[in-house]
Amino acid sequence: MTEGASRDTYGGYRARLVEQLRAQGIRDLAVLRAFAATPRHLFVPEAVRHRAYEDAALPIGVGQTISQPFTQARYLEALGLSGRERVLEIGTGSGYQTALLAALADQVFTIERMRPLAEAAQAALRAAGITNVSVLVGDGTLGWSAYAPYHAILVAAGGPEIPPPLAEQLASGGRMVIPLGAKGAQTLTLVRRTAEGIRTSPIGEARFVPLVGEHGFDA
Secondary structure, eight states, rough: OOOHHHHOHHHHHHHHHHHHHTTTOOHHHHHHHHHSSSOOGGGSOGGGGGGGTTSOOOOEEEEEEOOOOEHHHHHHHHHHTOSSSSSEEEEOTSHHHHHHHHSSSSSSEEEEEEEHHHHHHHHHHHHHOOOOOEEEESGGGOOOOGGOEEEEEEEOOOBSSSSHHHHHHHHEEEEEEEEEEEETTTEEEEEEEEEEEEEEEEEEOOOOOBSSSSTTOOO
């Protein structure tokens, strides 16, 4: 994180958010440290910056939202990252989740289909001093084959099924977290690639924006 980012006045708010996450059952210390260190206020529009550290989803423009921190913490915890992984993120959005991943993994490759969001996220990541992230504008359901396989994949939009390219780009022993189901209501699902094939297990109910693309919903 840059010196300017580390001198912000939001440290107390971040600490309170971490205590809320802990009270809701988040136990992974690396995940809690990532939330304590990541300046969420840099990733939300000025109009809602005063709400940056609420445990709530917030609008970021073009019909998209920054997810509720507890929801993000829950699926980051499910990925069980150790700090050495190469991670693929589908749906850069504001870039906040990308920043959290960057604190938890070695390399993050993230795809956003909306160029204005991708550019705003890149600017926020630069402002936060984060350098281990690569951003691509494109169809996230196709993945990013150039850097596959990935030890972990996180999909920040709800789709009808696991996109086949993402399953193919998941490393042996890797994990993917993806919301699966109809538009407006999904089941957050943990996907594992094992020697026997793909295995899935539900994490809980979720509500995400639709996953749009060749292997998702129509725009």
